[in-house]
Amino acid sequence: xxxxxxxxxxxxxxxxxxxxxxxxxxxxxxxxxxxxxxxxxxxxxxxxxxxxxxxxxxxxxxxxxxxxxxxxxxxxxxxxxxxxxxxxxxxxxxxxxxxxxxxxxxxxxxxxxxxxxxxxxxxxxxxxxxxxxxxxxxxxxxxxxxxxxxxxxxxxxxxxxxxxxxxxxxxxxxxxxxxxxxxxxxxxxxxxxxxxxxxxxxxxxxxxxxxxxxxxxxxxxxxxxxxxxxxxxxxxxxxxxxxxxxxxxxxxxxxxxxxxxxxxxxxxxxxxxxxxxxxxxxxxxxxxxxxxx
Amino acid sequence: xxxxxxxxxxxxxxxxxxxxxxxxxxxxxxxxxxxxxxxxxxxxxxxxxxxxxxxxxxxxxxxxxxxxxxxxxxxxxxxxxxxxxxxxxxxxxxxxxxxxxxxxxxxxxxxxxxxxxxxxxxxxxxxxxxxxxxxxxxxxxxxxxxxxxxxxxxxxxxxxxxxxxxxxxxxxxxxxxxxxxxxxxxxxxxxxxxxxxxxxxxxxxxxxxxxxxxxxxxxxxxxxxxxxxxxxxxxx
Numbered sequence: 001x002x003x004x005x006x007x008x009x010x011x012x013x014x015x016x017x018x019x020x021x022x023x024x025x026x027x028x029x030x031x032x033x034x035x036x037x038x039x040x041x042x043x044x045x046x047x048x049x050x051x052x053x054x055x056x057x058x059x060x061x062x063x064x065x066x067x068x069x070x071x072x073x074x075x076x077x078x079x080x081x082x083x084x085x086x087x088x089x090x091x092x093x094x095x096x097x098x099x100x101x102x103x104x105x106x107x108x109x110x111x112x113x114x115x116x117x118x119x120x121x122x123x124x125x126x127x128x129x130x131x132x133x134x135x136x137x138x139x140x141x142x143x144x145x146x147x148x149x150x151x152x153x154x155x156x157x158x159x160x161x162x163x164x165x166x167x168x169x170x171x172x173x174x175x176x177x178x179x180x181x182x183x184x185x186x187x188x189x190x191x192x193x194x195x196x197x198x199x200x201x202x203x204x205x206x207x208x209x210x211x212x213x214x215x216x217x218x219x220x221x222x223x224x225x226x227x228x229x230x231x232x233x234x235x236x237x238x239x240x241x242x243x244x245x246x247x248x249x250x251x252x253x254x255x256x257x258x259x260x261x262x263x264x265x266x267x268x269x270x271x272x273x274x275x276x277x278x279x280x281x282x283x284x285x286x287x288x289x290x291x292x293x
Numbered sequence: 294x295x296x297x298x299x300x301x302x303x304x305x306x307x308x309x310x311x312x313x314x315x316x317x318x319x320x321x322x323x324x325x326x327x328x329x330x331x332x333x334x335x336x337x338x339x340x341x342x343x344x345x346x347x348x349x350x351x352x353x354x355x356x357x358x359x360x361x362x363x364x365x366x367x368x369x370x371x372x373x374x375x376x377x378x379x380x381x382x383x384x385x386x387x388x389x390x391x392x393x394x395x396x397x398x399x400x401x402x403x404x405x406x407x408x409x410x411x412x413x414x415x416x417x418x419x420x421x422x423x424x425x426x427x428x429x430x431x432x433x434x435x436x437x438x439x440x441x442x443x444x445x446x447x448x449x450x451x452x453x454x455x456x457x458x459x460x461x462x463x464x465x466x467x468x469x470x471x472x473x474x475x476x477x478x479x480x481x482x483x484x485x486x487x488x489x490x491x492x493x494x495x496x497x498x499x500x501x502x503x504x505x506x507x508x509x510x511x512x513x514x515x516x517x518x519x520x521x522x523x524x525x526x527x528x529x
Binding site for chain 1: 343344345364365366367368369370374375377381382383384385386390393394395397398442446
């Protein structure tokens with residue numbers, strides 16, 4: 001029974017990674033860049049919620065809504081100011097800029113909120129589910145996280161495949177020039193992708209801070225890297241891949257903590273990543289790199 | 294007034310000048326061929342007209358309006374479609390989705406369906422394969438899809454870049470027949486081709502491009518009989 005409980009908690013943690021990984025994978029798929037500041041957008045979302053809900057007493061629902069809006073604006077602003085001027089630049093320049101933005105956000109948070117950890121109370125008010133006479137307890141956070149993760153992936157997949165803006169995103173991800181010839185505003189589409197990714201980051205911050213209730217300026221860094229690993233694991237650029245990668249990562253991490261060693265858990269996670277990439281360099285659901293005829 | 298008028302166009306890639314003051318015009322209803330060897334600047338000119346790359350000097354007028362500085366994504370809604378070199382269909386979208394992408398800037402759903410029917414009628418093979426991913430089509434079918442996709446925007450003028458490239462002779466003939474048909478139905482065509490013989494056989498007028506300059510222009514039939522053209526481009 002304890003295995004099942006570790007496993008379910010792993011899926012829950014994995015769903016958080018997956019939601020964050022979606023932001024990485026969509027931005028990579030469409031702009032072909034790694035937005036390393038994505039994890040720090042989560043941290044900003046956490047502070048926005050903390051300030052609103054715990055310091056000012058705003059209703060949690062409104063607090064989350066404002067955090068989503070704030071992160072969306074932040075993501076679009078970062079894209080406009082830091083990444084768009086580099087659209088034609090070498091990928092390495094963009095990567096270094098992204099790391100720079102990440103440090104900028106962390107240090108701004110350090111200046112404004114100091115390094116003292118803020119203790120976050122769970123915003124999720126769902127009673128725990130007790131199964132098998134209390135031998136298996138699934139917390140409300142766990143259930144909400146898993147459900148939210150599934151809903152996001154389903155809605156996002158539907159949106160991309162079946163709406164005009166979604167198809168425009170697919171077209172831009174494949175060939176920016178050809179998409180432009182169809183009349184697609186490429187810069188607008190990329191900004192829109194950042195908006196979606198950042199809004200998801202805000203939702204990720206609610207779930208993350210509800211499960212791990214300490215908030216510091218570095219809160220977003222490690223989950224950000226793990227989510228990036230999840231995206232690569234599943235096949236970067238692929239939405240189901242991000243979901244699968246996230247959940248696998250969460251499960252492997254939780255089971256390693258439970259049965260092997262909690263210190264070694266991260267090493268095991270990254271070790272599995274290396275193994276997967278050795279066997280399948282494009283990730284589990286990654287597309288083969290197409291050769292142009 | 295010409296439908297499309299290019300005046301003293303200059304284009305550079307960084308320090309390297311690719312186009313040195315090219316001027317030409319395309320009148321309503323014409324088929325105009327732009328011929329020249331590899332690297333003469335044919336594709337660059339088309340890319341500049343539809344805003345994929347900026348010009349350094351000169352003007353591009355379309356329907357009397359200066360579109361030199363118009364943002365690239367707004368060009369297609371003005372009535373100008375571009376079938377790019379190498380087809381560039383969206384490999385991971387189905388044939389149907391590719392065609393619908395071609396009508397991206399159009400709003401009226403009924404009119405889009407109407408155009409789709411016409412495109413399917415002209416390219417029955419696209420209708421047969423409408424649910425297939427575009428990446429799985431043969432080269433000739435992809436060329437048809439790229440043309441169908443451009444027609445979906447219901448353009449006044451269609452710019453075609455090397456439509457015969459890499460195709461078998463049977464497909465080449467088919468593609469040129471389709472270009473004639475498109476023209477006969479009232480769409481103006483600006484055709485860039487290395488296959489000068491084929492291009493001149495369907496064009497009204499032609500311009501010959503060499504290293505970023507127009508060196509010769511005139512009636513297509515006359516150019517076909519021009520000795521230097523015969524020698525350099527027609528292999529006679």
